[in-house]
Amino acid sequence: MHVITDNLSLYRDGLVTTLRICLYSGLLALLLGTIMAACRVSPLTPLRAVGTSWVTVFRNSPLLVVLFFMAFGLPELGINGTYFVFGTIGLALYTSAFVCEAIRSGINAVPPGQAEAARSVGLGFGQTLSLIVLPQAVRSVIPPLGSVMIAMIKNSAIVGAFGVGGDLFSVGENLTSAQGEAALPVLIGVMLGYLIITIPAGLLLGIVERKVAIAR
Amino acid sequence: MTEVSTDTPMIRLSAVDKYFGALHVLRDIDLEVPRGQVVVVLGPSGSGKSTLCRVINRLEPVDSGSIALDGVPLPAEGRALAELRADVGMVFQQFNLFAHKSILDNVTLGPIKVRKSGKAAARDEAMQLLERVGIADQADKYPAQLSGGQQQRAAIARALAMRPKVMLFDEPTSALDPEMVNEVLDVMTGLAADGMTMLVVSHEMGFARRAAHRVLFMADGEVAEDSVPEDFFQAPATDRAKDFLGKILTH
Numbered sequence: 051m052h053v054i055t056d057n058l059s060l061y062r063d064g065l066v067t068t069l070r071i072c073l074y075s076g077l078l079a080l081l082l083g084t085i086m087a088a089c090r091v092s093p094l095t096p097l098r099a100v101g102t103s104w105v106t107v108f109r110n111s112p113l114l115v116v117l118f119f120m121a122f123g124l125p126e127l128g129i130n131g132t133y134f135v136f137g138t139i140g141l142a143l144y145t146s147a148f149v150c151e152a153i154r155s156g157i158n159a160v161p162p163g164q165a166e167a168a169r170s171v172g173l174g175f176g177q178t179l180s181l182i183v184l185p186q187a188v189r190s191v192i193p194p195l196g197s198v199m200i201a202m203i204k205n206s207a208i209v210g211a212f213g214v215g216g217d218l219f220s221v222g223e224n225l226t227s228a229q230g231e232a233a234l235p236v237l238i239g240v241m242l243g244y245l246i247i248t249i250p251a252g253l254l255l256g257i258v259e260r261k262v263a264i265a266r
Numbered sequence: 267m268t269e270v271s272t273d274t275p276m277i278r279l280s281a282v283d284k285y286f287g288a289l290h291v292l293r294d295i296d297l298e299v300p301r302g303q304v305v306v307v308l309g310p311s312g313s314g315k316s317t318l319c320r321v322i323n324r325l326e327p328v329d330s331g332s333i334a335l336d337g338v339p340l341p342a343e344g345r346a347l348a349e350l351r352a353d354v355g356m357v358f359q360q361f362n363l364f365a366h367k368s369i370l371d372n373v374t375l376g377p378i379k380v381r382k383s384g385k386a387a388a389r390d391e392a393m394q395l396l397e398r399v400g401i402a403d404q405a406d407k408y409p410a411q412l413s414g415g416q417q418q419r420a421a422i423a424r425a426l427a428m429r430p431k432v433m434l435f436d437e438p439t440s441a442l443d444p445e446m447v448n449e450v451l452d453v454m455t456g457l458a459a460d461g462m463t464m465l466v467v468s469h470e471m472g473f474a475r476r477a478a479h480r481v482l483f484m485a486d487g488e489v490a491e492d493s494v495p496e497d498f499f500q501a502p503a504t505d506r507a508k509d510f511l512g513k514i515l516t517h
């Protein structure tokens with residue numbers, strides 16, 4: 051196991067890179083997913099079509115294919131960037147489809163009378179959604195959204211392996227193939243790294259869940 | 267060519283048809299409700315009473331015909347529709363209070379977000395309304411902490427806070443335990459006495475006799491009878507109404 055202690059700073063840097071990928075992708079995915087969920091429940095047909103297409107494309111494509119599109123498709127359109135930027139955006143796009151569906155199912159769990167009462171009072175679509183429906187949807191959205199986020203953290207390994215490099219997963223790969231370390235202890239270190247992120251994330255989720263449950 | 271404004275009916279439906287798929291729910295409805303009139307709508311379940319209420323503030327769009335409120339045709343969507351809905355108070359069978367907001371916030375939300383009233387002014391007015399419906403002491407509680415009768419009175423206060431021109435009630439007492447029915451009907455009777463234009467779907471005959479100027483009996487999506495309460499309850503003109511009254515009078 052000394053391979054872990056010997057390379058602690060490598061592991062640490064990997065952890066930080068993975069966290070950065072997850073933080074940016076997660077925030078972007080939440081933003082895009084919420085917008086798309088709003089589109090999907092909008093009264094306007096074109097917006098609903100946008101939301102539905104978005105989910106259909108990104109939920110049904112393998113992440114790797116989305117990443118290939120980002121890294122090789124975008125430069126052909128004249129959009130350039132680093133692998134980090136492309137990988138992070140690709141992961142965000144992919145994850146946003148799942149975020150959208152989690153939020154939409156939460157919206158559907160709010161009794162329709164709530165939105166009807168809001169509309170009767172004279173609130174517009176955006177106000178009804180943001181003031182009445184979403185705050186009540188949050189409660190049922192947190193658990194599925196948590197699963198989506200934990201899946202995203204694990205998917206960040208694909209982003210790392212795809213070419214970003216320097217993340218937890220790549221550290222492991224580097225140690226085994228380039229430096230010839232035994233695979234098993236290296237991988238145990240990698241797995242510990244992911245658990246350091248995902249287990250607290252899960253705990254945090256439980257706390258948030260209890261918070262929103264109290265705030266009716 | 268323009269009518270004198272006091273003659274403009276508060277609610278006017280002309281040749282309104284509404285379908286749910288193949289089901290013809292409102293059949294060629296013509297209805298005028300003058301300002302200040304209290305109309306009680308009754309009829310068997312499924313006859314289209316709720317739908318009639320819901321098309322008036324366009325919670326349901328109609329398939330043909332036109333609806334005007336205070337002389338203004340209902341806008342199709344968007345901001346204009348939202349503005350018009352603000353002038354129509356709606357009270358639901360299931361109250362539909364905003365579950366995540368206190369009673370006070372339920373009442374002030376519309377005035378603040380739609381009418382752009384100041385917070386303090388909205389709060390003062392809300393407290394007066396809650397006083398009027400007898401639940402000022404419940405202002406800081408959440409809907410789930412109130413009894414059904416209290417919730418429905420809060421819902422009425424929420425609608426009144428918008429200073430509506432018309433109030434629509436869809437079976438406001440049907441979900442209540444019997445001992446809470448009167449506290450809600452008393453509030454409604456008070457509103458009627460104050461001259462509010464009201465369309466009330468309800469089978470409460472006491473309320474109809476006491477407060478209504480007019481009774482509509484609906485059957486199969488049509489207004490089968492349109493008369494005054496005394497006439498309707500003593501001598502309904504149609505067999506369907508006789509049959510219906512026979513059924514509700516037995517319990």
Ligand SMILES: Nc1ncnc2c1ncn2[C@@H]1O[C@H](COP(=O)(O)OP(=O)(O)O)[C@@H](O)[C@H]1O
Pocket residue numbers: 286289291309310311312313314315316317318
């Ligand atoms: N959203 C809907 N979709 C399909 N059918 C509906 C819907 N709302 C009401 N209906 C049907 O329309 C008819 C009239 O309903 P409603 O207006 O609620 O009657 P009432 O209030 O008199 O009981 C009923 O047959 C009902 O099943």
Ligand SMILES: [Mg+2]
Pocket residue numbers: 315316317437
């Ligand atoms: Mg009904």
